[in-house]
Amino acid sequence: RTVLNMDPPEHMRLRRLVTSAFTRRRLDRFTAAVTARARALLEPVARSGRCDLPVEVTDDFPLSNLAELLGMPPGERHLMLEWTNRVIGYQDDEHAAPVPGSDGRPVNPRSPAMLGDMFAYADGLAEAKRRRPGEDLMSALVQAEVDGRRLDDDELRMFFFLLVIAGNDTVRSALPGGVLALADHPGEHARLAADPALVPSAVEEVLRWHPPVLTFRRTAVRDAELGGRRIRAGDKVVVYHCSAHFDERVFDAPMRFDAGRSPNDHLAFGDGPHLCLGAHFARLQMRIFFTEMVRMLPCPRRDGPVKRLTSNFINGISHLPLRWEG
Incomplete structure (x- = not known):
């Protein structure tokens, strides 16, 4: 199990251990490298005047950033994409073919048998x-200690799984979703290009408009009532971020994409004790990417049909053909 589906006190012990390694100072050290990577990926397509954004730019960007943060050797970073597509894209015919079990049904991509190579x-x-510890996150995780106790082997494996899948695919989904929003709202793109100080609020609006995670399921631990509906202990409850983010009771004119929206109380990174540990690193990558993107890709427009990932969990975009005039 991961911290996603744990309750206190087990959840809080593991979260404290990882928080001690996942410091803002460690993440901020990667700012220059992340900026250089964004520019290196955008410069070739900026010159060509068109691209398929996920394939040529945004699939590689968060993957490389996360692999460097974890301390993976450059030659092994492609493994992260294979693992992510297997776990997240198993319903999509382009990303992963289902592996049949002995009964002919597809094997659960999150099963130990399917994740054996990742855990190894x-x-x-x-x-x-x-x-040979370094300055990377994996070095910090193996050394992290709270109340005299470190992560055991199983806990390290599950944190690696969580970081690779959640840390990669959420940003990988949010970036093309945000660029598509700006392509469909050229006035907001022009607004950002004229005032880069708006990028942080635009990132929050992208997370509201195109939440990387569509839904999340929880199990009620006690009887409750929500919105006039009775929920009993043990009931499964699904939270739909993609619906909550357009709730007119919370957001003014929710169907309007507003790069300067404030306040913006979206739930893209969850809430409460399970608030995403990697939210700061995700925001850092998104702020850098959109700062460079609005500067280098003037007025992007759709250049063909958008292909979305077949998934009821991740709000992914597999293909986003764009064109622009320099």
């Missing part, structure tokens, strides 16, 4: 960081 890699990387 995590074990090897953890051992390498114990022998």
Whole structure:
């Protein structure tokens, strides 16, 4: 199990351990590298005047950033994309073909059998960081300690799984979703280009408009009433971020994309004790990317049909053909 589906006190012990490693100071050290990576990915397509954004730019951007943060060797970073597509894209015919089990039904992509190679890699990387620790997050995780206790091997494997999947695919989904929103709202793109100080609020609006995670399921631990509906202990409750973010009781004119929207109390990173540990790093990447994108890609427009990931969980975009005039 991961911290996503744990309750206190187990949840709080693990969260404290990881928080001690996932410091803002450690994440901010990557600012220059993330900026250089955004420019290196955008410059070739900026010159060509058109691109398929996920394929040529945004699939690689968060993957490379996260791999560097974790301390993975450059030659092994492609493994993250394979693992992510297997777990998140298993319903999509382009990203992953289902593997049949002995009964002919597709094997659960999150099963230990399907994740064995990822867990084995995590074990090897953890051992390498114990022998030769660096400034990366995996080194910090193997050394992190709270009340005299460290993460055991199973806990390290599950945190690696969570970081690779959630840390990669959420930003990977949000970036093309945000660019599509700006392409469909050229006035807001022009507004950002004229005033880059609006980028932080625009990032929050992108997260509201195109939440990377569509839904999340929870189990009620006690009887409750919500919106006039009775929920009993043990009932499964699904939270629809993609619906909540357009609630007119919370957001003024929710169907309007507003790069300067404030306040903007979206739920893209969750809330409460399960607030996303990687939210700061995700926002850092998004702020850098959109700062560079509005500067380098003037007035992007759709240049063909948008293909969305087949998933009832991740709000992914597989293909986003764009064109612009320099």
